[in-house]
Amino acid sequence: MISMNYLAHLLAARTDWPWPDSLPDGTRISRPGEGLLVVEPADAAFDLCLSSGIHGNETAPVELAARLLQAVLDGSLPARARILFAFGNPAALRSNKRYLDDDLNRLFGKPAEQSGSGPAAVRARELERAVEDFFAVSGSRWRLHYDLHTAIRGSQIEKFAIYPHPGDQAFDPAEIARLAACGIEAVLLQSKPSPTFSYFSRQHCGAHGFTLELGKARPFGQNQAVNLDLLEAELRRLIGGEKRDYAVSTAHPKLFRVAREVIKQTDAFKLHLADAVENFTELAPGYVLAEDGDERFVVAEQGARIVFPNSKVKNGLRAGLLVVPAVL
Numbered sequence: 001m002i003s004m005n006y007l008a009h010l011l012a013a014r015t016d017w018p019w020p021d022s023l024p025d026g027t028r029i030s031r032p033g034e035g036l037l038v039v040e041p042a043d044a045a046f047d048l049c050l051s052s053g054i055h056g057n058e059t060a061p062v063e064l065a066a067r068l069l070q071a072v073l074d075g076s077l078p079a080r081a082r083i084l085f086a087f088g089n090p091a092a093l094r095s096n097k098r099y100l101d102d103d104l105n106r107l108f109g110k111p112a113e114q115s116g117s118g119p120a121a122v123r124a125r126e127l128e129r130a131v132e133d134f135f136a137v138s139g140s141r142w143r144l145h146y147d148l149h150t151a152i153r154g155s156q157i158e159k160f161a162i163y164p165h166p167g168d169q170a171f172d173p174a175e176i177a178r179l180a181a182c183g184i185e186a187v188l189l190q191s192k193p194s195p196t197f198s199y200f201s202r203q204h205c206g207a208h209g210f211t212l213e214l215g216k217a218r219p220f221g222q223n224q225a226v227n228l229d230l231l232e233a234e235l236r237r238l239i240g241g242e243k244r245d246y247a248v249s250t251a252h253p254k255l256f257r258v259a260r261e262v263i264k265q266t267d268a269f270k271l272h273l274a275d276a277v278e279n280f281t282e283l284a285p286g287y288v289l290a291e292d293g294d295e296r297f298v299v300a301e302q303g304a305r306i307v308f309p310n311s312k313v314k315n316g317l318r319a320g321l322l323v324v325p326a327v328l
């Protein structure tokens with residue numbers, strides 16, 4: 001039994017490795033980089049990447065992933081799937097900040113001339129390599145990537161997912177049903193390219209990739225308000241090699257598609273939403289959502305709702321998503 005806590009070890013930036021590189025049942029543990037652990041049982045049913053802490057102030061997912069990893073390491077949750085645990089941004093986690101130099105989740109799949117060469121860009125390349133190497137040996141095995149986040153604002157829908165399904169790829173109702181079983185109440189279908197980790201694994205690694213939003217961002221130790229029991233139960237089953245096939249239902253979760261992205265172009269950008277406006281607040285057609293110099297961003301869609309409004313992003317980046325109801 002190993003009693004040391006992996007998360008405390010990571011947050012303390014320790015470089016020693018007090019765990020064995022293989023568990024008593026033969027499961028191998030390898031570490032392709034800081035905050036990256038690959039768990040490989042002898043007979044893997046499928047391959048699962050579980051990432052968290054891509055944003056350093058989003059701690060509930062990190063606590064959940066660390067708890068699951070700890071259970072694998074101490075033998076109480078024997079792994080029967082190959083798993084890549086990726087704690088995305090250890091430096092930002094140590095500072096409880098969304099990001100330090102650049103937003104990591106805007107740097108995936110970007111050429112060097114666009115992403116620069118700062119620490120976040122370097123980390124994005126390391127994460128890309130880790131997930132590509134991980135799935136490169138999956139062969140015909142099923143591949144799943146859940147990238148776990150929490151949101152800056154409160155939300156009318158507490159737990160939701162973003163489902164990147166690039167234009168040429170179909171979305172999978174069975175995976176939406178799995179998300180519902182995880183307690184996910186809404187799914188946003190995103191067909192346009194996105195510089196996010198889940199889009200990258202979907203587009204470049206053949207994985208079912210999803211971003212999961214799990215309540216509001218709070219510091220470590222203050223995440224009791226969000227109930228992740230259903231998600232944790234499904235992840236425990238997946239780690240144990242059990243892949244359930246859930247019945248497809250059109251009633252649940254609610255489906256939306258991303259109608260438009262609001263991009264902040266200049267320092268003059270102004271968002272006409274109070275800080276207290278929650279994710280999924282409906283905006284009436286004609287509402288002037290934002291202004292950016294001479295540009296006005298006017299809501300045109302019926303039933304449009306705003307998600308992730310944020311005027312503090314760097315120029316050129318997404319300052320919000322307008323989503324509209326969708327059907328399967």
Ligand SMILES: O=C(O)CCC(=O)N[C@@H](CCC(=O)O)C(=O)O
Nearest residue numbers: 105150151152153162196211308
């Ligand atoms: O609350 C917010 O404004 C952001 C929460 C968050 O980090 N969300 C992810 C979503 C990624 C995606 O679109 O798949 C992000 O903004 O990176």
Ligand SMILES: [Zn+2]
Nearest residue numbers: 055058149150
């Ligand atoms: Zn995030």
